[in-house]
Amino acid sequence: MRPLLERLAAGEVLVGDGALGTMLFERGLPPGEPPESLALTRPAVLEEVARLYRDAGADMLETDTFGGSPLRLALHGIESRTEAVNRAAVQAVRRVAEGRAYVAGSCGPSGRLLEPYGDVSRDAVSESFRRQMEALIAAGVDCVCVETMTDLAEAQLAVRAAKAVSPGTPVIATMTFDPTPRGYFTIMGTSVAAAAAGLAEAGADVIGSNCGNGIEHMVAIAREFRRASTLPLIIQANAGLPKTVAGRTVYDETPAFLAGKARELVAIGVSIIGGCCGTTPEHIRALRAMVDGVRR
16 A cells, blocks of 8 residues: 555545444443453454454554553553553554555543643653554554544644654544534633644644544534644544433434535545444445545
C-alpha cells in the first residue's frame, strides 16, 4: 500500500473500521475485564473482529489498545504488562491486515485527570503515553490514533509523545464533543476550533472527532473542523445514541442511514470516514459502498 498521508494528500477518501467494544462483549468479554487483556488471553477474537471489518471494506483497522497506556492499565493492576499487551494487540491485527489495510494503534485517555483538576502531573501522563507509543510503534503500526479525547492538554501530550518516539509515523487525533446552545464543546470546554488549532500545534497529521454523536451531529462537527483547519479530517460517528431496550443497550441508526448522511462528509472534504459505538461490519460495508459510489 502507498503511505497513508500520501493517499490522503492525493484526495482519496478512506474507510475506517467500526466499534470494537460491543463486538468483544458479544464474543464473551466479561463485564469489568479490560478489553486490552484479550490480546494476551484470546488474540483469535481480535483477529476475528479485524477480519470482519477488513472484509467489509475497511482501509484502516484499529488495535485493541484504547486503554493500553500504563496509567490506564494500572486501574486493572496490569500496568507491568504494557509492552506485552500493546505488542500482542498489534500483532493480532497485523496478521489480518495482510497489506490490505493500515494498522492503527489506538490510544485513548489515561483515565486520570491532569492537575490542577485532578491529581496526576503532566509529566506522569506524558511518560505513560510515551511508553505506550514506544510499544505500538516498535510492534509495527502504520499510524497512531489518539482518540475519544475530551481534555485538549491530554490529547496534546499523547500526540507529542507519538511524534517524539517516531516523527515519521502519522498521528490521527480525535476529540469527542457535545452539542450545546453555544455550539459543540468537549466536557472540558474545548471548542472545535480550539481543538483543531491545538491538535495541529501538537503535531497531529489528521484531526477530527469520534464517539458521542450520531452521524447528523458529526456532519455539523465536520463542517466546523473544515472551517478551522486545512488538515485532513477523520469522522467516526456512533450509530446514534445508546438506548436501553428490554435491558439491552442498542443503537438504532441503520447502516443505510449512516451511509446516506455520510455522503455529506465526502462533500465537506472528510478524508477518513469510519464508525464508533454501535457500528458493525454492516455499517462499514455500507460506508464502503457509498464511498466507492461517490468516487466513480
